[in-house]
Amino acid sequence: MGDMVKGNIAMGEAAIRAGMHIYCGYPITPSSEVMEYLSWRAQEAGRQFIQAANEGEAMYMVYGAASVGSRVLTASSGLGISLKQEGVTYMAAADYPAVMINVCRYGDGLGSLESGQTDYKRETRGGGNGDYRNIVLSPSTVQEAVDLVYLAFDLSEKYRNIVVILTEGALGQMMEDCEYPPVKEVPFYDWAFDGKYTHGPYPSQMAVDLHAKGMKNNEKRALITENEQRWEAVGVEDAEYVLFAYGIPGRVVLGIVDELRKKGEKVGIIRPISLWPFPQKAFDSINKNVKGFISIETADSGQMLEDVALYAKKKGFGNVPCYFISSPPGVPKSKYVLENFEAIKAGKVKEVF
Amino acid sequence: MAKGKKAPEKILRQVPFCPGCGHGIIVRLVMECIEELGYNDNVLIGKPVGCASLLDNNLAVDTFTGAHGRNGASMTTIKRLKPDMLVVSYQGDGDCYNIGFSETMNAAYRNEKFTVIAVNNGNFGMTGGQMAWTSMPGQKTSTSVNGRNVELSGMPIRVPEMIAHSFDTAYVARGALFTPAEINKTKSYIKKAMQAQIDGVGHSLVEVLSPCPTNWGLTPLASMERIVNELVPYFPLGEIKNKGGK
């Protein structure tokens, strides 16, 4: 039996266990417990911790830390992650790994303190200039958050790519039992700066053939797309409607689908765990006669819905209508989702795509 | 510059700055100090965005590509994670004092144990000579075509003094390059700044008044004269703070 642990704290502990060497960040609700916890836990575990003057500075600290080959973590929320974006794109240009946790709060600008999923587009497209992609993983339970943080460091290093854990205020704040993986002691990566010029002028951004590097990046992204799609699916083989939801809405909708199927309704769910790469392979087992795709997000507009529609087209479901259910800030209420689903089935709602 | 002396072994080739530019001399001084202190194989230079972006393919040392102005943050973690490495942040004045003011001051505020070399050429050389916080009152630049109006843009900034008087750092100095004697003094400041880092005393910063003949629209010689006559009276030379070694 595990103990009840808060999502934010569980992610902090998972980072320590995954061999994180250093944390750099700036507090913001609802992510702050990650850094509050690490402020003492990192020291206890012989790791480092810095409270930066702002999120931008924190990200350039991450950039420096990655350059000498350390496992580095930052966490923030909403607009805090916005401030980091220049650093993120610099890191992409240098092929540096790092893990960045976004405990998403709902809204534009200062937004709110409430839980939301309004950052999907930024995280999956990359919020900075240029043509990079971050790997984006989204948990729906505290246990999954722990497992994904652990995985994130490995993927980040494997592909030399930033991995974003996109979670929500609700998951960061809630408690659930979880089992922690073992503590890893990870040495600094050996491709990094060691002060001896071992790797020559790496990573020089002045002298590279940018297009050639871009083509190599495309190969890397194709490899990630092939290897790293993750999702949970229930009932899609015979579904008349397939619902898409990730994170906290993902688990809520799983419950709805479970209940409806017990009543004999042919409805299925795809819960993406990797948001980039989007789990397009999940479409392969969907009933060819499906009547509609529905994305349920804690956001004003259908952000993931655009990916659902894009991959539906790619996978031969181009004529299947794609609907959106916008759930207000917080944890979606099953009753609300069900009512909206009924309205869609009754033809009272127009598809978005 | 130590004339006739063999160039430091870690300078692969001359960095292609404009003729008469101060950057070339300062880079050479930095590399000489690193070599003389025995750190050729345990050093990282943080390069900025600015004319000194050209550094990394010409120096045979680990060179970190800083984001514009943000080396104060990146050098912080590099030095903390690699405490035995000599970490030198080489920055232009626009990089270090304009866009990077927050990072520069915060690193000094925390007394991070790395060394900053700040090249004060009074403008943004790289991007065509726009006004910097160090541009002089009345100075014509491409964003102050009628001369810098300090009523609207403030008086030129003296970051070394701010740091020396506000924060508990190890070493702060300002040097220039207009005579061999000044060059030698500047070199001694740079070396002491690095020594303060090596001894773990704390943060160190050396500002160097540096000519930018191209954007000043002056000959190399007239540029040096401008430094003596116009800049030194406002930007006094010498050590501003020296906590001494351990």
Added chain:
Amino acid sequence: MKEIVFAGFGGQGVLTAGLVLSQVALFSGKKATWMPSYGPAMRGGTANCTVKYSDSRIYSPGQEAPDVIMALNIPSFNKFINMVKPGGVMLIDSDIVTCDTSVRSDVKVVKIPGTTIANELKNPKALNIIMLGAMVKLMGDFSEKEAIDGMNDMFGKKGKNKYEEANTAAFKKGFASV
């Protein structure tokens, strides 16, 4: 699956009471979730948390239709009385929630003089544990011993063993009051 809301003023220990119940559920081999109110929902000094426990996977951790609500002040009673599931229970400290409680005919209101009991125990801070004892009895899912062991296990792990005796006494009083 059971859904319980704990609500009251910040400082009355409602979040802790909820956490203890979730930990007791884990202790007896069930799954549990604990979701606090935070941010804007916390303004005005009221706090609440939602606990769910079940023998199988818990889908939504959020407030849906609580089986039981514990309200330790009048604002909480007013806020939550209409949320209780038909046939559900509203558990109140009758010393504090002195308003008219006959609002819904389909909800059973259980009144415990929690503050009086706490004063008798000379332990006013134990109100949350007394009410939790009553709650556990009402739920009928855990034995008294199971619950007390689970509670003491949790506080023990937090290094708060010294309150074990007082907590046990408070829990027993609450359990016996229903």
